[in-house]
Amino acid sequence: MLECKNLTKIYESGGEELIVLKNLSFKIEDGEFVAIIGPSGSGKSTLMHILGALDTPTSGEYLFNGKNISEFSDDELANIRKTQIGFVFQAFNLLPRTSVLRNVMLPLVYADTPEAEREPRAKEALKNAGLDEDHFQHLSNQLSGGQMQRVAIARALVNNPTLILADEPTGNLDTKTGKIVLETFRKLNKEHGHTIILITHEPDVAEAANRIITIRDGVIVEDKKNTHSLL
Amino acid sequence: MKNADLIHETISSLLANKIRSSLTVLGIVIGIGSVIAMIAIGQGAQNSIKASIDSLGSNLIMVTPGAQRTIGSPVSAGRGSAQSLTLADAAAITQNVSLAQNVASELSGRYQVTAAGTNTNTSVLGTTSMYPIVRNITIDQGVFLSDQHVSSLAKVAVIGPTVRDDLFGVGSSPIGQTIRIKKIDFKIIGITVAKGGSGFSNQDDMIYIPITTAQQFLSGNQYVSTIDVQAADAASMTELQSEVTTLLLSQHHISDPALADFSTLNQADIIATASTVTGTFTILLGSVAAISLLVGGIGIMNMMLTTVTERTREIGLRKAVGATQSDISTQFLAEAVALTFTGGFIGIVLGELVACAVRQLAGIAASVSFISIILAFGVSAGIGIIFDYYPARRAAKLNPIQALRYE
Numbered sequence: 115m116l117e118c119k120n121l122t123k124i125y126e127s128g129g130e131e132l133i134v135l136k137n138l139s140f141k142i143e144d145g146e147f148v149a150i151i152g153p154s155g156s157g158k159s160t161l162m163h164i165l166g167a168l169d170t171p172t173s174g175e176y177l178f179n180g181k182n183i184s185e186f187s188d189d190e191l192a193n194i195r196k197t198q199i200g201f202v203f204q205a206f207n208l209l210p211r212t213s214v215l216r217n218v219m220l221p222l223v224y225a226d227t228p229e230a231e232r233e234p235r236a237k238e239a240l241k242n243a244g245l246d247e248d249h250f251q252h253l254s255n256q257l258s259g260g261q262m263q264r265v266a267i268a269r270a271l272v273n274n275p276t277l278i279l280a281d282e283p284t285g286n287l288d289t290k291t292g293k294i295v296l297e298t299f300r301k302l303n304k305e306h307g308h309t310i311i312l313i314t315h316e317p318d319v320a321e322a323a324n325r326i327i328t329i330r331d332g333v334i335v336e337d338k339k340n341t342h343s344l345l
Numbered sequence: 346m347k348n349a350d351l352i353h354e355t356i357s358s359l360l361a362n363k364i365r366s367s368l369t370v371l372g373i374v375i376g377i378g379s380v381i382a383m384i385a386i387g388q389g390a391q392n393s394i395k396a397s398i399d400s401l402g403s404n405l406i407m408v409t410p411g412a413q414r415t416i417g418s419p420v421s422a423g424r425g426s427a428q429s430l431t432l433a434d435a436a437a438i439t440q441n442v443s444l445a446q447n448v449a450s451e452l453s454g455r456y457q458v459t460a461a462g463t464n465t466n467t468s469v470l471g472t473t474s475m476y477p478i479v480r481n482i483t484i485d486q487g488v489f490l491s492d493q494h495v496s497s498l499a500k501v502a503v504i505g506p507t508v509r510d511d512l513f514g515v516g517s518s519p520i521g522q523t524i525r526i527k528k529i530d531f532k533i534i535g536i537t538v539a540k541g542g543s544g545f546s547n548q549d550d551m552i553y554i555p556i557t558t559a560q561q562f563l564s565g566n567q568y569v570s571t572i573d574v575q576a577a578d579a580a581s582m583t584e585l586q587s588e589v590t591t592l593l594l595s596q597h598h599i600s601d602p603a604l605a606d607f608s609t610l611n612q613a614d615i616i617a618t619a620s621t622v623t624g625t626f627t628i629l630l631g632s633v634a635a636i637s638l639l640v641g642g643i644g645i646m647n648m649m650l651t652t653v654t655e656r657t658r659e660i661g662l663r664k665a666v667g668a669t670q671s672d673i674s675t676q677f678l679a680e681a682v683a684l685t686f687t688g689g690f691i692g693i694v695l696g697e698l699v700a701c702a703v704r705q706l707a708g709i710a711a712s713v714s715f716i717s718i719i720l721a722f723g724v725s726a727g728i729g730i731i732f733d734y735y736p737a738r739r740a741a742k743l744n745p746i747q748a749l750r751y752e
Contacts, residue, residue, distance in 0.1 A: 209659060
């Protein structure tokens with residue numbers, strides 16, 4: 115379970131203070147599928163960095179499974195990321211010229227998972243992400259955009275994380291492939307119970323989630339259940 | 346992160362970027378190889394020159410006649426042209442200068458020499474029995490000239506291997522046969538061991554006859570062209586030189602040393618001059634090597650910096666999936682070490698090969714020195730590791746998101 119209490123993030127540049135997040139407070143329960151939506155400059159990326167343990171807030175508390183990680187050191191945050199959070203990025207960010215399996219096994223390497231477990235777990239994650247077994251040995255640069263994003267999703271899943279954070283996962287994909295990727299997220303949420311937070315600026319994409327938090331100028335302007343899912 | 350994983354990750358990352366890895370290795374190979382080869386050639390050349398000076402004999406003082414002057418005329422005919430030294434001078438040195446260990450006189454000339462049906466033009470050197478000791482000559486077959494030959498004006502000759510090859514054919518054994526110099530027959534009594542063609546005068550292409558015979562039948566006067574005086578050791582050479590000079594001045598009744606009708610040449614001076622030359626040569630090669638090291642180093646530096654910049658996104662990703670700062674910097678350090686050591690090893694082998702080729706083809710005793718390996722390897726590996734590790738460490742400190750967005 116994630117809980118934000120009075121989360122504030124202030125950037126300083128050239129002596130000027132820029133308040134990016136203002137006193138945000140909300141809770142996300144385990145097993146939720148949440149979309150955070152807002153225009154660019156709204157602070158949604160900063161929020162995602164804090165939720166993903168990539169950054170710490172200036173003030174306020176961020177409770178990750180009951181632990182306040184807002185004052186964790188760099189290495190402690192790295193430890194949270196490798197055991198409990200999986201990331202899916204807009205630009206996929208696969209290791210170039212490296213096989214699909216090795217890409218998916220990368221988080222396991224840093225998590226010191228025993229060698230024998232790595233390949234079966236990577237294969238299982240790839241199956242759950244919906245990639246054909248034919249592609250497992252391919253190099254990352256031989257795949258299409260949709261396939262690359264599935265590999266990235268598998269990489270996010272492989273550690274069995276509490277939370278999967280997807281930052282504009284459909285941004286580099288065509289509408290059809292994007293829909294398939296969103297379908298994969300829905301399935302993972304529904305069938306495997308993964309908590310998923312989807313960051314996007316497109317209302318269509320946010321429709322895939324069961325709850326939509328809209329943020330503008332660093333404050334939450336709307337937080338609603340999405341009962342009319344179009345998918 | 347376990348060590349085995351680190352090695353695995355390093356290898357797969359290097360293999361995933363074969364061109365980049367091999368270019369980096371190539372830069373290091375060229376940098377290290379050229380420096381090692383260049384220093385080896387420089388030192389080899391220095392040794393070769395020293396060896397050929399040593400082959401002239403060691404600890405020698407050479408006395409040669411001074412310039413010929415006509416009384417009342419300002420015209421000088423040049424050093425060595427005067428006829429002022431005689432066998433009596435040589436005998437006086439032997440008798441009166443205690444530091445003179447061996448004394449040998451020389452009278453050189455070039456003549457057309459004939460044998461049965463063949464002929465050649467070569468140096469004919471009249472000398473004494475001490476010559477082989479003073480000038481490092483060894484006899485291959487037969488014997489060298491004896492005191493007996495000198496005192497009896499014997500018409501005998503010892504020939505060098507080149508003369509033997511020219512007159513009698515390669516590898517023949519012409520002892521007892523006759524050669525003819527200036528219409529006089531000489532019986533061959535010995536052949537010297539080949540010394541190799543290097544050096545200032547080719548001692549293989551030479552005929553040795555008793556000095557008295559040369560004076561009597563070839564030059565027709567009692568003068569000699571050089572007196573070689575050998576000192577017991579290098580330390581006594583300067584003293585020997587001054588003693589010889591003093592003695593000869595009094596022998597020739599000259600009171601002003603500036604008007605001496607002879608000159609003395611100390612072999613240590615020749616070596617000192619040659620050392621200056623080879624020293625300059627080594628500095629030249631060293632500077633070229635230093636420049637290649639610098640250029641190579643900048644090449645390595647560029648490659649490493651470009652690599653890290655290119656890989657900032659990869660660093661961001663690795664951090665996002667849970668790598669700590671130390672995981673990242675250790676991996677980059679391991680990659681830099683692997684690349685520089687591979688390149689360094691190939692570079693050392695390449696440097697050795699070039700030195701070996703120079704040894705075989707140019708006849709310079711190029712030898713790879715340990716210091717040059719340490720220097721070349723140290724500088725290149727140092728640059729490689731520093732310029733891979735530090736930017737990587739800086740990138741590892743970046744916020745993963747900043748790193749991921751790095752363009």
